[in-house]
């Protein structure tokens with residue numbers, strides 16, 4: 118489709134039609150315009166997977182490791198393959214635009230969506246983001262670079278005014294978006310927040326640098342509900358207001374054009390961009406019943422010889438019913454999954470190992486020899502219920518979840534005894550009922566019954582569901598629905614005081630066995646859509662229950678206007694006393710040859726809509742680690758968190774492995790690493806320290822980025838005390854000598870430079886190293902970070918072998934933003950090139966241009 122073709126189509130539309138097109142038609146769809154062959158486009162979150170239009174656990178998604186994990190791979194090829202997998206999922210679910218990647222930076226580890234962003238470093242974030250975009254878009258699905266810009270924390274995220282100087286904006290926060298545009302991204306999402314006092318859906322940064330200087334030719338979609346004005350946002354380079362059809366655009370935008378408040382040319386430009394996007398994703402011009410040409414390549418993955426994750430991934434006949442996640446299902450390749458599903462699982466499993474960061478490995482405890490232990494003891498609730506993804510709109514329902522306990526059991530010979538003891542419990546949020554403990558009272562099937570009732574209490578709709586967390590009780594909720602009810606038979610597995618919970622805004626009730634336990638009005642205290650619609654608060658009550666004796670639980674929520682969509686029914690068994698749990702853990706640890714403790718964050722932390730207040734592991738998990746490590750010297754700790762947490766015991770245990778939120782294949786990928794079938798491939802994309810150096814709490818609505826360019830390792834390099842683990846750190850199963858760094862003699866300022874690094878594998882296993890190259894400027898007239906990442910490359914070598922890798926340092930790595938001239942500029946004089954294995958371990962250096 119040429120520009121002229123698109124202009125011709127735009128000229129066929131009247132003002133009302135155009136205003137309708139730039140406003141969402143529903144929560145996830147744009148409007149169709151049959152007159153010009155335009156079909157609706159479907160949007161979906163990401164980035165953990167592709168959820169599709171509904172929040173429905175019966176339509177699950179392949180679930181990737183979280184974005185921090187993807188960045189920890191430092192591996193653009195692998196991330197591109199995962200992008201291809203997302204494209205396949207999007208196409209299977211009829212999604213045209215995936216709302217990923219999130220390119221905001223790790224300004225603070227406290228940020229609630231830290232797990233959803235890639236890195237504290239703009240170069241790494243940009244490169245990993247660009248790789249994912251490439252993989253998604255090669256599959257004919259649009260990627261969305263979000264949230265443009267400075268949506269780096271959650272406290273007051275809808276309104277906060279990020280005050281950032283121009284140079285910091287350019288060199289840090291805009292940089293990954295610039296890389297995404299250079300990679301050809303088709304959609305950019307404007308953020309909720311303001312930057313320098315102008316809300317982003319009206320901000321001139323949308324025009325410049327995004328569209329003018331960088332030449333972005335795609336669509337700027339708003340974050341959900343971020344367009345707050347008709348004329349100001351209409352005049353700005355904001356193209357599409359989502360969701361719709363309500364909101365400040367639609368007919369009001371047409372009226373604003375008629376009133377002369379918004380030039381019609383501005384609307385035409387928005388529509389033009391929308392049509393180009395539609396052409397790119399196959400929603401314009403092709404017959405409606407054939408939206409996806411069958412022979413479209415679906416991303417780099419389809420070309421990878423060893424990973425057939427092509428068309429089969431989106432085959433319509435994939436089993437997505439209860440069978441995929443039934444708790445007792447065999448989880449190995451033997452499970453009879455179709456070829457595409459198996460290949461996807463293998464890729465996801467590989468990604469778990471490639472992103473796992475081995476923080477510490479004293480005495481070479483890892484890898485473990487699977488033939489040696491006779492008894493392996495596994496600790497921590499997360500060993501059985503891993504946290505595979507962070508919270509908020511990024512969340513998807515996984516196709517399945519492989520726990521670490523399952524992964525370890527499957528990796529070891531049947532003769533090895535693998536035992537588990539939670540030791541502690543740390544999740545304070547009640548656990549929604551599931552097929553594991555609830556049955557539909559009508560049929561007796563594992564699961565729950567969800568009903569919509571009218572004002573007289575008559576049933577108008579009923580659905581069988583698999584979880585007690587129900588964001589959508591029906592695909593469309595009829596207007597006369599007055600109450601959503603969740604009903605289930607709970608069969609307690611232990612006797613004692615159970616904690617029963619109901620979640621929702623507005624009037625909620627909870628009955629157990631016909632007895633009313635809760636009847637309360639829950640007043641809404643937030644406008645944040647992630648909290649309103651996904652995480653309403655729980656009200657709980659305790660009730661003594663007897664093991665094996667069914668009790669019928671019924672929660673009801675009145676569907677008052679503005680009370681959001683989600684409801685939940687939850688039940689938790691009595692918690693064992695902490696001291697008893699720790700004592701049991703110590704006893705079990707003593708009896709085993711090997712102890713594996715899995716610690717992690719709870720469901721309340723690391724979620725959209727709220728920042729953390731500290732980085733401590735919740736509950737008594739630190740004590741659990743210390744107890745187990747004191748009882749068994751062969752203790753491995755796995756940290757299951759999406760971002761930094763405090764590890765006060767880290768020097769007291771021999772091995773610490775960071776799994777991030779590893780996605781659905783968690784247990785298999787981690788077992789591969791533990792038993793040496795795969796190297797821990799990850800290197801930290803963020804400094805690991807027990808605290809944040811900056812606050813995420815706005816003062817009088819403003820969050821001042823006073824630290825300027827010094828975030829993450831750049832800030833820690835200026836401090837006397839080191840962080841726990843530096844940006845870039847991560848051990849493999851071999852060691853490397855950094856032998857030589859060569860810089861080209863003929864290099865000149867203003868041009869990219871390729872440096873060559875020679876490394877030698879000094880260990881006894883083949884290995885893979887992430888060679889990192891930083892720049893520093895010993896003498897400078899500018900305020901500069903002590904050093905900054907300029908490039909990286911992977912080296913692979915056999916034992917004893919030495920290899921050379923070329924690392925390209927783009928011209929931009931040498932430049933700074935000169936706010937006076939409003940241009941990029943290379944300061945004359947010398948730079949120091951540093952090469953090594955982390956931001957603080959750089960054995961090689963050379964002078965350039967000096």
Ligand code: BGC
Nearest residue numbers: 162216263340341510646647
């Ligand atoms: C989030 C976006 C998300 C959108 C749609 C917003 O609250 O900030 O990242 O894509 O909701 O779910």
